[in-house]
Amino acid sequence: MEPSSILQPISSYGYDVVFAVFALSGFVLGWVAQRGNYCFVSSMTSIFTTKSYERFGGLLLLFGLSALLPGALVAVGVVPAVDQYHFNFFAGWYVVLGAYVFGLGAALAGGCNLSMLYRASSGYVQNWLELFGMMVGTYVFAVLIWPPEFYTMEKGILSTTAGGFVEYLPYVLFHSVSAAAIGAAAVLLGVPFVLLGLLLQGMTRRKWAQVAQPVAVQRLALQGPALHVPGPLPSPRFRFSLADARDRILLRKPYGVNLATAILALDMVLVFAVGAGYTFNYLVITSSDGGRFFEYLLFPFGVNLATDTPWYSTQLSIVDTSTLMVVMLCVGAFMASFLSGDFKIRIPKQRRRLAVGFFGGILVGIGVRMALGCNIGLLWTSFAQLGYDGLLFLPAMLAGVYTAVRIQGRWLL
């Protein structure tokens, strides 16, 4: 018997609660990402530029936890399995190529779909242009790339022709969606990522410890500008101290990588459980909203892409729970940056970075739509879905980021 395809909510609380919880989770996401300077792209560039794995290890931890926690909720029966696999997308060539183009564009522009939004809200003009570039890129995709891509998806050319349980790892591995199969798949997917993340972070920490205290910073009794003395590097390991907690709550100190990772993983669990049965119950599909905001910008001019343009007229609902999530992500990020005194409108000294930001944004728009999602709505979400699209997305995105690092190093820096 085939697994069910009908969504089942955990309880019937109605859409008001779902919209409100998604908005809250967006606020938390924006706030925490801003305080933790959480960026998928810079965690990857730091591998290539400084051989530091601290932030990339944090990212792998996030993926591992996101597989284990929602997996556990489904395995113990709190959330029905159908709500976990229902929104699994079709996998195919476009995920790999799209992730590559996305990684390239995001690393050129200086922001993944998460950091683009929270930095745009913190006043970085370059990220405003990236965001606008992404909207334009989505339109380019919709008109030029979507029709042939859709054709290959329909015909199954280098693509699966169905998502849902067909791409659900418990079903792929064990041909079952029983509690035991789901638990085993969550462990098989999540544990290696958690271990690899911790291992990579440990490697970087050991390397730092071996360097004989090179950061010589002392307050000097000199006339002139005040010397700012940075404290010890925020440890990726989460250690609780009251003074630290107070400084973080009072916005004097940024969040360490693993504190931000833990909060983001819990945020994913909140959305996963509350949205189950109602909607796409994962953290933001910011790329869809990039497309949506372009559509919105044109409404006042009497242009309605939803009625007559490919992709917009078939794939993009007018509004979604993620819309409020993205809006509140921006509000949360703005609040965090403003209250910590960081908010400022910033224009890059090198004006060409603005053009690079816009061009990179176009690539981001094209890439995320080709891949059917961005680093949040596809890469990270795929782990929480116990799917395998993220396993295709991650190496391709790394390759794109690597290419951008080489291009930046040779011509743009």
Added chain:
Amino acid sequence: MEHEFALRKADEVVDVTGESCPIPEMAASKRLREMKPGGLLEVLTDHAPAAEVTLPALSRNFGFPLLVVREGDLYRVKILKVK
């Protein structure tokens, strides 16, 4: 060592004000690789995470000493290429 930092004029200055991660560390990393040993690099940034987290991490990875001077919103991050 600290006096050398504070008083010596930088051999090279990278101005990445207005830009965010990963640009400051990428630009600094590139210049540090190109510089001769003994050179002093100054990175100008107004992106707090760059001055407080990523550039100190970069200098630690290279094993180079670093000093951060804050002037209002602007950070002057000095990194000495010792070897």
Added chain:
Amino acid sequence: MPPPPARRLLAPVALALFAIGWYVFSAVYIDGANRAVFASGDFAVYVSMDQMRAYLSTAAVLCYITVFSALLIFWYNVVQYARYMESSSNG
């Protein structure tokens, strides 16, 4: 001591205007576009009345909360400004 930057007063006002603008835009244009796709029979992107109502009512509540918080920050910063002006005129 330099005066606090003007953005400390302007940014909360901009946030409050954004929140109000978002709600008004949603009620006028997003709801309007949803009716338009319904009229053209495009049910692939149409959002049901129940969901649209929930979206608008949640957006309204968020608008109130955001405007309230923004004004709270605004008035707090006005007080900070007044303190600064007082101390600089005394000094």
